[in-house]
Amino acid sequence: xxxxxxxxxxxxxxxxxxxxxxxxxxxxxxxxxxxxxxxxxxxxxxxxxxxxxxxxxxxxxxxxxxxxxxxxxxxxxxxxxxxxxxxxxxxxxxxxxxxxxxxxxxxxxxxxxxxxxxxxxxxxxxxxxxxxxxxxxxxxxxxxxxxxxxxxxxxxxxxxxxxxxxxxxxxxxxxxxxxxxxxxxxxxxxxxxxxxxxxxxxxxxxxxxxxxxxxxxxxxxxxxxxxxxxxxxxxxxxxxxxxxxxxxxxxxxxxxxxxxxxxxxxxxxxxxxxxxxxxxxxxxxxxxxxxxx
Numbered sequence: 001x002x003x004x005x006x007x008x009x010x011x012x013x014x015x016x017x018x019x020x021x022x023x024x025x026x027x028x029x030x031x032x033x034x035x036x037x038x039x040x041x042x043x044x045x046x047x048x049x050x051x052x053x054x055x056x057x058x059x060x061x062x063x064x065x066x067x068x069x070x071x072x073x074x075x076x077x078x079x080x081x082x083x084x085x086x087x088x089x090x091x092x093x094x095x096x097x098x099x100x101x102x103x104x105x106x107x108x109x110x111x112x113x114x115x116x117x118x119x120x121x122x123x124x125x126x127x128x129x130x131x132x133x134x135x136x137x138x139x140x141x142x143x144x145x146x147x148x149x150x151x152x153x154x155x156x157x158x159x160x161x162x163x164x165x166x167x168x169x170x171x172x173x174x175x176x177x178x179x180x181x182x183x184x185x186x187x188x189x190x191x192x193x194x195x196x197x198x199x200x201x202x203x204x205x206x207x208x209x210x211x212x213x214x215x216x217x218x219x220x221x222x223x224x225x226x227x228x229x230x231x232x233x234x235x236x237x238x239x240x241x242x243x244x245x246x247x248x249x250x251x252x253x254x255x256x257x258x259x260x261x262x263x264x265x266x267x268x269x270x271x272x273x274x275x276x277x278x279x280x281x282x283x284x285x286x287x288x289x290x291x292x293x
Contacts, residue, residue, distance in 0.1 A: 081172065123264075169194030
């Protein structure tokens with residue numbers, strides 16, 4: 001789950017230059033039409049996006065979050081859990097892209113108990129400023145029960161929005177430490193969350209933990225995508241088998257695949273960003289949301 005050795009490996013790589021994408025998709029957030037800029041849109045035509053930083057009352061305080069959606073109409077909702085570096089511009093860029101496909105997207109600041117986002121400007125800032133140690137302390141407040149409380153509050157907030165189609169299911173996706181949060185979310189709100197995508201999620205199989213994500217699948221009503229990094233698989237090659245067996249036993253639909261890319265490959269400001277593999281994972285996630293929601 002983005003541990004020190006993962007960060008060391010990532011630090012030896014050259015960061016992908018994601019700034020052109022950021023400029024492109026930031027323009028969408030300024031109400032520029034989507035037609036020429038977003039692939040995979042679901043019949044939105046010339047729709048535009050609206051976006052805000054919002055606050056959500058939770059059982060533990062006030063969560064800040066980024067919220068982006070088409071500026072008219074009603075759409076299924078998506079709850080996003082960022083990676084270890086938290087809510088930042090890179091995740092706003094990706095949220096705009098997803099919103100352009102026809103979703104109301106809420107990106108949580110999972111670290112809100114410690115302060116408002118961004119905790120780190122980008123992944124380079126995370127690496128340069130002792131991000132692992134800082135995040136390690138903040139993560140102590142983010143056990144399964146805390147994330148379940150946050151997910152309940154976030155989904156309730158989304159369901160109260162006029163632009164959210166509550167006749168459709170809610171989706172969730174998470175990256176790195178956010179991967180298991182998708183299962184916690186689906187277990188917290190099983191009546192609403194119908195699709196969950198974990199992208200290089202860590203800690204999905206913890207045999208001695210009663211709240212291990214793989215043990216919670218039976219408490220959910222979601223379909224899943226578990227996209228696993230090749231170096232994560234090399235460290236724990238049995239995890240994918242246990243995950244498959246748990247999904248089958250829980251009678252939940254799950255696509256489980258090891259990708260030929262390293263931990264962090266789907267996040268656009270990550271040194272491990274791998275565009276071809278990231279686009280494949282994005283396509284599989286998009287297909288899951290389109291099918292299940």
